[in-house]
Amino acid sequence: AQKVTQAQTEISVVEKEDVTLDCVYETRDTTYYLFWYKQPPSGELVFLIRRNSFDEQNEISGRYSWNFQKSTSSFNFTITASQVVDSAVYFCALSDRAGGFKTIFGAGTRLFVKA
């Protein structure tokens, strides 16, 4: 079955703290794609990163980094030195063939960064 679990409903940190958002997925496919999206208070979801199942290299983009581990079916997202502008809801998503080429989203993690 196709499933994405974001167990953390809400996280609150103080500015400049590091924070990790967890994502665990389930799929029968060997070829699949994982995504992270950010939804700020304005409401528009913004694409952050895509990772395919054959590329387990971690990725860093500025203060953002992603850790993909197939052994634990996890695709975690870390924000280093968080800022108030990072406050948003973050969604992890999975797209595969077994799911009919649909993308399913996790329930999201709401991140509050306090000044």
Added chain:
Amino acid sequence: EAGVAQSPRYKIIEKRQSVAFWCNPISGHATLYWYQQILGQGPKLLIQFQNNGVVDDSQLPKDRFSAERLKGVDSTLKIQPAKLEDSAVYLCASSLAGYNQPQHFGDGTRLSIL
């Protein structure tokens, strides 16, 4: 590059009334999606188009919801008659063809049913 355009931004109607939402995708994007996002939840796919054909509408409540994609570009989503549980944000997204493609979202329409 212009983003995904949606209208209206907000809509308030009474139950049993009808409502329609409009979406204009990014130029050149073959795939168009309509999602329903209930407060505190992730987006749930209602319907997915590839050009003007339906790829998936398995979660579309077809007794009250309908959608079309005109000439493979713009799309409308209609609800008739609306129920209280339809209160949600309706998101339109578009992407290049392929399930590996990231999706680009519009601002959404916040629908309130009284």
